[in-house]
Amino acid sequence: MRRRSTIAFLMCLPLIVIITSLVLYPACYSIYLSMLNKSQTRFIGLGNFSFLLSRDVFWMVMEQTAIFALSAVFFKAMIGLITAHLINNLPVKGQRKWRGMLLVPWVIPLALSSLGWWWLFDPTHSAFNYILSSLGFEEVPWLSSPYWARFSVILVNVWYGAPFFLIMYLAALKSVPEQLYEAASIDGASAWQKFVHITLPMMRNIIAITVLFSLIVTFANFDIVQIMTAGGPRNMTHVFATYSFMLGIRSGDLPLGAATSLFMFPILAFAAIFILRGVRKRGREIG
Amino acid sequence: MSTAAAVAARAPQSRGVRASLSRNRRWALITSYVFLVIFAIFFLIPPYYMVVTALKSDAEVAHMATNPWIVADGFTLDQFKILLTQTDFLIFFKNTIIVTVSVVAITMVVSVLAAFSLGRMKFWGSSILATGIFLTYLVPDTLLFIPLFQIVKAVGLLNSYWGMILVYPTLTVPFCTWIMIGYFQSIPKELDEAALIDGAGHMQMLTKIFIPVALPGIIAAMIFAFTVSWAAFVYPMAFLYSADQQVLTVGTVTSLIRGDVYKWGMLMAGALVAAAPPLVIYAFLMDYYIAGLTAGATKG
Numbered sequence: 108m109r110r111r112s113t114i115a116f117l118m119c120l121p122l123i124v125i126i127t128s129l130v131l132y133p134a135c136y137s138i139y140l141s142m143l144n145k146s147q148t149r150f151i152g153l154g155n156f157s158f159l160l161s162r163d164v165f166w167m168v169m170e171q172t173a174i175f176a177l178s179a180v181f182f183k184a185m186i187g188l189i190t191a192h193l194i195n196n197l198p199v200k201g202q203r204k205w206r207g208m209l210l211v212p213w214v215i216p217l218a219l220s221s222l223g224w225w226w227l228f229d230p231t232h233s234a235f236n237y238i239l240s241s242l243g244f245e246e247v248p249w250l251s252s253p254y255w256a257r258f259s260v261i262l263v264n265v266w267y268g269a270p271f272f273l274i275m276y277l278a279a280l281k282s283v284p285e286q287l288y289e290a291a292s293i294d295g296a297s298a299w300q301k302f303v304h305i306t307l308p309m310m311r312n313i314i315a316i317t318v319l320f321s322l323i324v325t326f327a328n329f330d331i332v333q334i335m336t337a338g339g340p341r342n343m344t345h346v347f348a349t350y351s352f353m354l355g356i357r358s359g360d361l362p363l364g365a366a367t368s369l370f371m372f373p374i375l376a377f378a379a380i381f382i383l384r385g386v387r388k389r390g391r392e393i394g
Numbered sequence: 395m396s397t398a399a400a401v402a403a404r405a406p407q408s409r410g411v412r413a414s415l416s417r418n419r420r421w422a423l424i425t426s427y428v429f430l431v432i433f434a435i436f437f438l439i440p441p442y443y444m445v446v447t448a449l450k451s452d453a454e455v456a457h458m459a460t461n462p463w464i465v466a467d468g469f470t471l472d473q474f475k476i477l478l479t480q481t482d483f484l485i486f487f488k489n490t491i492i493v494t495v496s497v498v499a500i501t502m503v504v505s506v507l508a509a510f511s512l513g514r515m516k517f518w519g520s521s522i523l524a525t526g527i528f529l530t531y532l533v534p535d536t537l538l539f540i541p542l543f544q545i546v547k548a549v550g551l552l553n554s555y556w557g558m559i560l561v562y563p564t565l566t567v568p569f570c571t572w573i574m575i576g577y578f579q580s581i582p583k584e585l586d587e588a589a590l591i592d593g594a595g596h597m598q599m600l601t602k603i604f605i606p607v608a609l610p611g612i613i614a615a616m617i618f619a620f621t622v623s624w625a626a627f628v629y630p631m632a633f634l635y636s637a638d639q640q641v642l643t644v645g646t647v648t649s650l651i652r653g654d655v656y657k658w659g660m661l662m663a664g665a666l667v668a669a670a671p672p673l674v675i676y677a678f679l680m681d682y683y684i685a686g687l688t689a690g691a692t693k694g
Contacts, residue, residue: 118515
């Protein structure tokens with residue numbers, strides 16, 4: 108028995124080594140790093156954090172990260188829910204084709220599709236503006252006006268992430284027992300009543316897990332903003348990830364960059380705890 | 395099948411009810427199709443526009459004389475030719491293949507061994523470790539890239555794609571282990587008891603029983619590891635800066651852009667070729683791809 112557990116431990120050893128040296132150690136090291144000065148020669152305690160909090164730009168970054176993540180997750184969840192229902196309405200034969208088509212944004216590496224979006228938003232050649240102006244509307248400064256740029260990066264994130272919700276919801280919809288709907292139909296329930304009283308309660312857990320998971324990924328998103336605006340115009344589209352990249356890698360102030368990215372930690376930890384609870388509960392439900 | 399149809403079939407009280415149900419049903423179907431087409435257009439606009447741009451000549455892209463949404467001046471493959479002959483694109487491609495293949499191999503060995511041990515053999519602290527693995531999966535790369543920059547620099551792998559092989563497993567191993575634990579746990583216990591009675595060792599049990607039986611899970615995990623390493627962007631953006639070491643994602647969005655005049659046709663051709671491998675895998679192995687995607691939300 109003892110031999111058995113030794114073998115079991117040895118089999119886990121590569122994993123333990125990777126996680127300890129490349130996730131746990133860097134995470135702890137990041138906290139230490141964030142308390143050093145720029146040249147990493149002097150310990151300055153919480154100096155970097157108080158410096159960040161004293162700057163208006165940083166407060167704007169926090170605000171924009173919150174706007175970006177919350178609104179993008181909301182629209183991703185809504186579009187995912189709607190498209191999942193629409194596909195579920197179709198005859199079974201056609202569902203596969205539609206599902207396959209609507210998942211394409213998720214499959215293209217985000218950096219490359221962001222490049223495509225950037226080209227769609229190009230100030231002089233924008234293909235969207237071509238349509239708008241041929242319909243007689245004014246052209247839109249997609250990436251050059253700060254508020255439109257904020258809208259554009261959120262739009263791209265919704266485009267990229269909605270298919271993930273679609274897939275999760277579709278899988279969850281399939282697991283709702285058909286008898287429940289039949290019973291409700293016999294009792295004369297409307298489609299909306301069935302949705303509110305059967306579908307939503309049955310899917311509550313999976314919706315919660317998906318939303319929280321997406322919240323983490325969206326809060327930490329880097330690719331879209333880095334490629335399309337690099338934080339501009341006037342730093343107004345920066346999120347934590349791109350701002351810490353700019354401070355830490357571009358300007359070479361690693362401690363300040365580390366401090367910036369650590370501001371993500373409380374939000375992520377909060378979401379992670381609830382995801383874990385949800386996943387455990389779901390594990391028990393499935394048995 | 396749909397509820398309405400099922401109910402209509404089971405409750406044939408009167409013809410009127412059935413006719414109105416099927417009429418409702420048809421309207422529901424038509425509305426579904428209309429909205430799905432709208433969403434499909436939204437989802438497919440960027441890839442469509444990328445393809446159209448990549449097939450145009452530079453002159454057509456630059457002059458904006460014609461409708462940008464169609465190829466008006468004749469198709470050409472020049473952009474692809476320029477991409478493959480006059481840029482570093484093929485170097486990026488080669489580097490990405492080396493990195494991705496190595497990372498997938500490392501990930502599979504590490505996570506299959508760990509998942510077998512955690513899902514089946516249980517040792518002191520194994521359930522805490524399983525939870526810990528799930529939590530590490532939730533730690534985003536943008537939280538780790540700054541400390542990892544120091545670590546990669548310390549081991550002398552800054553600006554080398556070998557550094558990517560070192561750090562990418564942090565993106566792939568936790569999730570792959572997590573879903574493999576689920577797959578292994580779903581294999582009936584009787585199978586390993588039978589194997590033990592026949593005198594099989596742990597390694598034999600893993601290679602002769604667990605890996606073949608859990609093959610769908612292994613394929614799903616491999617696809618996940620492949621797509622994640624192929625698409626990784628933060629780490630190469632932070633750790634690589636010279637063209638000969640660059641990977642596809644960063645190489646396409648940074649190195650191919652030279653000067654103020656963007657060669658959009660060539661850029662789009664590059665983005666398409668770079669996105670092709672994941673798309674091809676998705677096209678052929680969609681069910682495994684989706685299984686891997688949804689497995690994360692369930693334990694077992």
